[in-house]
Amino acid sequence: MKSVFLVLILVSQFAIGQRLSKSDKAVIENLKNEISYLASDELQGRRTGTPGEKMAYEYLSAHFEKTGLLPKGDSNSFIQSFEINEGKQILPSSHLTIDEESFESGKDFFPFIFSGQGAVTANASSAFKEKGMPWFWDIKEALEENKNDPHYDLLNAIRDKAIQFSGMGASACIVFNSSNIDDNLRFDGKSDMPQIKIPVVYLSKNVSQKYLSDRSASLNIDCKIAIGDKKRTGHNVIGYIDNGAAHTIILGAHYDHLGSGEDHNSLWTGKPAIHNGADDNASGIAAILELAKFLKGSKFKNNNYLFICFSGEELGLYGSKYFTSHPTISLETVNYMINCDMVGRLNDSTHALTVGGYGTSPVWSKILPEKTKTLSVKFDSSGIGPSDHTSFYLKDIPVLFFFTGIHSDYHKPTDDVDKINFNGELSVIQYIQSVLKETNKAGKLAFLKTREPQMGTSPHFTVTLGIMPDYSYTGPGVRADAIIDGRIAQKAGMMPGDVVVKLGNYTITDIYSYMDALSKYKKGDTATVAVLRGNKTETLSVIF
Numbered sequence: 001m002k003s004v005f006l007v008l009i010l011v012s013q014f015a016i017g018q019r020l021s022k023s024d025k026a027v028i029e030n031l032k033n034e035i036s037y038l039a040s041d042e043l044q045g046r047r048t049g050t051p052g053e054k055m056a057y058e059y060l061s062a063h064f065e066k067t068g069l070l071p072k073g074d075s076n077s078f079i080q081s082f083e084i085n086e087g088k089q090i091l092p093s094s095h096l097t098i099d100e101e102s103f104e105s106g107k108d109f110f111p112f113i114f115s116g117q118g119a120v121t122a123n124a125s126s127a128f129k130e131k132g133m134p135w136f137w138d139i140k141e142a143l144e145e146n147k148n149d150p151h152y153d154l155l156n157a158i159r160d161k162a163i164q165f166s167g168m169g170a171s172a173c174i175v176f177n178s179s180n181i182d183d184n185l186r187f188d189g190k191s192d193m194p195q196i197k198i199p200v201v202y203l204s205k206n207v208s209q210k211y212l213s214d215r216s217a218s219l220n221i222d223c224k225i226a227i228g229d230k231k232r233t234g235h236n237v238i239g240y241i242d243n244g245a246a247h248t249i250i251l252g253a254h255y256d257h258l259g260s261g262e263d264h265n266s267l268w269t270g271k272p273a274i275h276n277g278a279d280d281n282a283s284g285i286a287a288i289l290e291l292a293k294f295l296k297g298s299k300f301k302n303n304n305y306l307f308i309c310f311s312g313e314e315l316g317l318y319g320s321k322y323f324t325s326h327p328t329i330s331l332e333t334v335n336y337m338i339n340c341d342m343v344g345r346l347n348d349s350t351h352a353l354t355v356g357g358y359g360t361s362p363v364w365s366k367i368l369p370e371k372t373k374t375l376s377v378k379f380d381s382s383g384i385g386p387s388d389h390t391s392f393y394l395k396d397i398p399v400l401f402f403f404t405g406i407h408s409d410y411h412k413p414t415d416d417v418d419k420i421n422f423n424g425e426l427s428v429i430q431y432i433q434s435v436l437k438e439t440n441k442a443g444k445l446a447f448l449k450t451r452e453p454q455m456g457t458s459p460h461f462t463v464t465l466g467i468m469p470d471y472s473y474t475g476p477g478v479r480a481d482a483i484i485d486g487r488i489a490q491k492a493g494m495m496p497g498d499v500v501v502k503l504g505n506y507t508i509t510d511i512y513s514y515m516d517a518l519s520k521y522k523k524g525d526t527a528t529v530a531v532l533r534g535n536k537t538e539t540l541s542v543i544f
Contacts, residue, residue, distance in 0.1 A: 020423075027290050027429065028422045034063075034286040035344065036497035038255065039278035039417045046277060047259025048084065049232030050311045056255050060237040060285070060309050063113065067292050069239030072306060072328045080236040080324035081319040084157055084312055088113060096201065097222040098211050106187065106206050112175075113224045114159050114193040115200040119224040120172045127215040131169030134221060136212070140179035147181060150524020153446060154183060159193065162200045172199040172223065176208035189230055199225040234311035236319045238328060241295055241305040246515035247335040247444050248304040250397075250438070251291055252320070253284030254313030254341065254388055258411060265314060266411050267468075267484055273413035278420055280410065283344025287402075287429050289444055300440040303335055312389050313341075320388035324395050336361065336398040336445050338432060339389035346375075346404045346424025353428060356380040356401030357389060359450040364400070367438040374427040383450045398445045400426055406468050406481040463521050463544035464498070465489040465529070469511055477501040477532065478514045492540040494531060501537070 020028070037043075037059065044052035061078040064071075073080040096103045103109050126136035137156065146152035162173040185202055202222060203212070211219060234256070242463050243383060257277030258266050266275060276282075292307050306329060312318025324331065344491045346353065351374060358364050359381030370377050380401075383393030403423065409415040439445065466487020473479035477499040483490045501507050504527040506517035521527060521544050529540045 020426075024426060029426055030290055030293075031283075031286045031420075031422050032264045032417075034289055035278055035282045035420055036417050038282035038285060039261050039276040041274050041446050043276075045259035046255060046257040046483040047262065048234040048315060048318070050259060052184075053235065053256060053261070053311060057235045057309070057311070060255065060289075063289050064237065064239035064292065064307065067239070067289075069152070069307065070242060072081055072240040073236065074087070078237050078239055080238055080323065080326070080328065082234050082312070082318065082326075084232050084234055084318050086230040086232065086313060086315075087191070088227050089125060089189050090187060091226040091228045092222060093226045095222070095224050098207070099218075099220050103207060103212055108207050110187040110202055111227060112155070112158065112185075112193075112200045112202065113188050113191040113227075114162075115225055116194055116196050117225050118199060120199060121222050122171065123218055123220050125216060125218050126174075126212050129165075129168070129170065132166065132171050134172035134174050134223070135165045135170035136174045136176070137165070138212075139175060139177050140181075143177065143179050143181040148424055152524055155193075158185075158200065158490070159196065162198065163196055166196060166198045170198060172201065174201050174203060174221075176203045176212055176457075177205065178208065178212075199223065201225065207340070234319055234322075236311060238278045238323075239292065240305075240329075241292075241309045243301045243304050245301065245302055245304045246333065248329055248333050248444040249335050249439070250286055250306045250308060250337040250375060250392065251339065252308040252310055252339050253288045253433075254281050254310040254319065255285045256301045256319075257281070257309075257310040258313055258314055258402060260543055263315060268412045269486060270413075275413050276416055278345040278415050279342050280419040281313070281341050281402075282417075283342060283420060283425055284340035284402075285495050287340045287343055287425060287432070290429055290434060293437075294429075295436065298436075300436055302334075302440050304329075306334075312386055313398070316386055320391035324391045331395055331397065334392070334397050335439070335504055337389055337392040338387055338400045338435070339387055339392075340401065340428075340432075341387040341401065341403055342406075342429045343402050343404050344422075344425050345419040346421045347405050348421065348424070348425065351376045351424075351427075352378055352405060353431065354378045354380060354401075354403045354405065356385050356403065357383050357393065357399035359383070359399035360393060360448055361398075361445045362448060363439070363442060363445045364398075367442075369434075372431060374424075375431060377431075380491075381382065381450050393450075396447050398447050402432065404428065406470065408466060408482055410482070415541065463488075463518060463523055463525070465492075465494070465518075465542065467494065467500075469514070473499075475499065476510075477508050478511055480531075488542050488544065489529075492529065493538075493543045494529070494540060495533065498531040498533050498538075500529060500531055503527060 030303040258275040310319030358379035389399040465483040467480040468482040470479040470481040501519040
């Protein structure tokens with residue numbers, strides 16, 4: 001009987017804690033509508049520079065206008081356009097004809113990223129290497145000789161061979177593979193390999209079998225290679241509340257997502273599918289829309305408010321970097337910046353909210369509570385993290401980054417609206433409202449530098465363990481928030497919560513030393529991984 005009575009008390013307390021006012025219910029209904037639209041298949045994953053992104057920014061612009069915000073984008077609009085350089089692409093003028101048969105670029109042939117540009121017309125045989133003629137190289141022998149060498153770099157070998165041919169008088173290098181070994185070669189537009197003097201072209205298996213099986217045959221070759229910059233346009237959405245104040249608070253979130261994974265930043269291993277990004281980051285955008293409505297009708301008039309919906313975040317913080325380099329208000333007047341990224345999956349058991357940027361102003365430690373009736377708050381002092389607030393911190397602006405945690409649907413097509421915790425997101429919004437209230441009369445906040453990684457060139461790595469790092473983890477090492485199915489970490493026996501403290505001979509202190517350590521390994525290498533699991537250190541073996 002006592003246990004039944006205790007259960008009734010707990011249920012009653014839970015019900016009391018969940019009571020919502022009429023205005024709270026209205027906010028939740030708005031969140032449902034906003035996230036449902038932004039995370040619908042109709043928007044095709046909101047990939048930057050696509051029609052889906054356009055539908056999203058038109059929707060957001062209409063919301064800002066309806067709320068009564070002033071446009072602060074380009075040409076008195078809500079939109080700020082910016083260009084994203086994605087590397088290189090094969091231009092349409094590139095062509096290849098052999099004996100009057102034309103072939104399709106990207107399918108039947110492709111130039112390597114390091115290829116020289118220009119036209120070559122010749123009557124040549126693959127069996128002879130004459131000066132001023134295209135020279136051919138069958139990579140069969142190189143593949144067979146090095147098939148058991150995990151350190152063999154085929155792409156560099158082809159580039160070295162082409163440079164050798166060029167020095168001996170070749171006008172072009174035509175590469176083909178007559179072996180049954182898969183070479184995995186492709187045009188990599190994001191590679192930074194330096195260009196050489198002559199065109200270097202790869203022929204598909206079908207083309208090479210048709211024309212190069214008779215090595216003595218003479219071929220009429222007409223080839224032109226043209227490689228140019230690959231760019232697309234992203235769009236920030238910017239609205240403003242002008243209270244005539246000396247300082248402005250910026251509230252932002254990114255609205256772009258992964259499309260169907262075309263940019264190779266998905267963690268999905270199945271067939272291509274739309275990544276709707278309900279939590280990442282329709283949830284953050286919906287929070288910004290609701291905060292705009294709240295502030296428009298509030299009595300908090302001692303700051304102006306700038307609302308920014310960023311694009312290009314998933315590609316590398318492009319939208320926020322562009323804004324901080326091309327601000328539409330003076331950055332000198334900015335008080336602080338709030339960033340909402342993935343605030344829709346509050347755990348009903350832990351109620352854990354992570355707030356980054358805690359150390360970027362001495363004010364935060366005085367006004368930010370660690371607990372509320374609905375939240376248990378974990379603070380991370382750093383102003384640098386994997387989201388748009390970083391761009392503002394690097395301009396010496398105090399920041400706060402709100403985040404309800406990583407989950408197994410992160411960067412997968414399963415990040416859908418039916419998994420959003422709307423009551424939890426309401427709690428996050430109310431927490432932010434309390435921050436806005438506390439800073440309404442605080443004046444301009446002082447800025448503090450926090451612990452920072454070295455901001456040099458990021459290490460280039462070609463292998464990974466297959467973990468989702470916990471970016472809010474502040475201890476030594478890298479904590480695995482989740483283990484990706486089928487990847488190296490899972491096969492080695494790693495578990496969620498494991499903290500990587502050593503990779504081979506490299507000590508791991510943070511995410512940056514982790515990436516640097518990964519850059520030392522290539523596919524096929526073996527290594528040991530030391531992880532802290534509770535109070536014990538486990539040593540695991542991995543093969544990259």
